[in-house]
Amino acid sequence: MTKILGIDEDSLSVCKTIIEDGGVVAFPTETVYGLGANAFDTAAVNRIFEIKGRPNDNPLIVHVHKDYDITALVEEIPYYATVLAEKFLPGPLTMVYKSKGIVSKAVSCGLATLAIRVPSHVGAQKFLKYLNLPIAAPSANISKHVSPTSAEHVFDDLNGKIDIILDGGKCAGGIESTVLDCTGDMPVILRSGLITENMIKDAVGECGTFVYDGHGEVRSPGMKYKHYSPRCNTMLFDSDELGQALSTYDEEDKKGVAVYLLLGGEHVLKAGGRRVLNLGKTAEDMAGNLYDVLRAGEKCAQLIIAVTPENRGGIMEGVINRLSKACRSV
Numbered sequence: 304m305t306k307i308l309g310i311d312e313d314s315l316s317v318c319k320t321i322i323e324d325g326g327v328v329a330f331p332t333e334t335v336y337g338l339g340a341n342a343f344d345t346a347a348v349n350r351i352f353e354i355k356g357r358p359n360d361n362p363l364i365v366h367v368h369k370d371y372d373i374t375a376l377v378e379e380i381p382y383y384a385t386v387l388a389e390k391f392l393p394g395p396l397t398m399v400y401k402s403k404g405i406v407s408k409a410v411s412c413g414l415a416t417l418a419i420r421v422p423s424h425v426g427a428q429k430f431l432k433y434l435n436l437p438i439a440a441p442s443a444n445i446s447k448h449v450s451p452t453s454a455e456h457v458f459d460d461l462n463g464k465i466d467i468i469l470d471g472g473k474c475a476g477g478i479e480s481t482v483l484d485c486t487g488d489m490p491v492i493l494r495s496g497l498i499t500e501n502m503i504k505d506a507v508g509e510c511g512t513f514v515y516d517g518h519g520e521v522r523s524p525g526m527k528y529k530h531y532s533p534r535c536n537t538m539l540f541d542s543d544e545l546g547q548a549l550s551t552y553d554e555e556d557k558k559g560v561a562v563y564l565l566l567g568g569e570h571v572l573k574a575g576g577r578r579v580l581n582l583g584k585t586a587e588d589m590a591g592n593l594y595d596v597l598r599a600g601e602k603c604a605q606l607i608i609a610v611t612p613e614n615r616g617g618i619m620e621g622v623i624n625r626l627s628k629a630c631r632s633v
């Protein structure tokens with residue numbers, strides 16, 4: 304049975320022993336919960352892949368304490384990256400650099416680069432400081448399932464598979480960090496998140512976005528996989544297709560299917576008496592609620608009919624990206 308523990312001297316000391324012995328521990332961050340192991344220990348890193356059932360070509364992010372000197376792990380840190388780190392770290396921005404090859408090769412699945420993140424969550428900082436090690440960690444869910452934003456979510460996925468979940472409350476951010484390639488002349492977003500393209504442009508003048516079209520080069524291998532999916536059937540409609548979504552709901556409801564609408568913003572007001580999984584009003588609400596709502600939905604719904612919210616821009620990019628990955632059928 305997995306224990307959920309508050310973050311204090313006692314629990315941190317237990318975690319330190321587990322990590323130093325090659326085990327894994329779940330811990331909170333401001334985005335989602337992570338499943339961490341010592342990044343220098345190949346067997347421990349491989350254990351993460353095993354526990355999650357994660358494809359072995361999808362690299363992990365290394366998490367470090369805010370005072371950790373990352374030049375020990377990576378090289379060729381461009382000037383723009385120094386500016387961005389100064390402005391946004393600790394925080395939900397993962398930066399990809401050329402690796403020095405010091406951490407286990409299993410972390411980056413053989414890539415020449417290493418993704419580094421300095422989470423701002425107070426509990427995460429305590430954990431990383433106490434261990435004083437770079438911690439390789441993906442989100443603490445079973446691969447392809449919805450990411451966890453509370454200790455209970457982690458427990459639902461990993462009970463019996465790990466010893467300890469450190470409980471740092473509900474994650475404030477709610478969607479994963481922005482992944483930013485910092486190996487070229489300008490920063491390029493590989494995964495959208497809470498630090499947006501405009502925030503990066505405002506800070507350093509330029510920022511590209513890598514769009515994976517399903518073919519050819521994958522710069523962030525995670526992008527090619529189905530992700531964030533609730534364990535029930537799903538359908539996704541565009542924001543201007545609310546009418547179609549409502550009539551599909553009515554047809555399914557008539558057939559006796561336990562169908563729920565997943566709506567955000569103004570759409571919620573138009574649902575009539577239908578069953579709704581409510582993402583909330585603002586972009587921040589929607590990011591914060593998305594995974595909780597998907598996990599609540601899979602417990603009661605046979606079919607979730609999602610409608611892309613009308614809110615656009617900024618962090619909605621990340622929210623809509625996660626929603627469409629959660630609800631696509633392949």
Ligand code: TXA
Pocket residue numbers: 332334335336337338361362363364395397399411414416417418420422440441442443478479480481482493494522523524525526
């Ligand atoms: O907010 C977050 O980033 C959370 C918390 C726990 O920190 N972590 C997280 O990890 O979302 P994960 O493993 O679920 O997603 C990591 C993403 C994947 O899309 C992966 O392909 C990409 O980061 N990634 C990792 N290392 C990379 C590298 N060297 N080059 C390009 N992409 C990389």
Ligand code: MG
Pocket residue numbers: 441442450
């Ligand atoms: Mg993940």
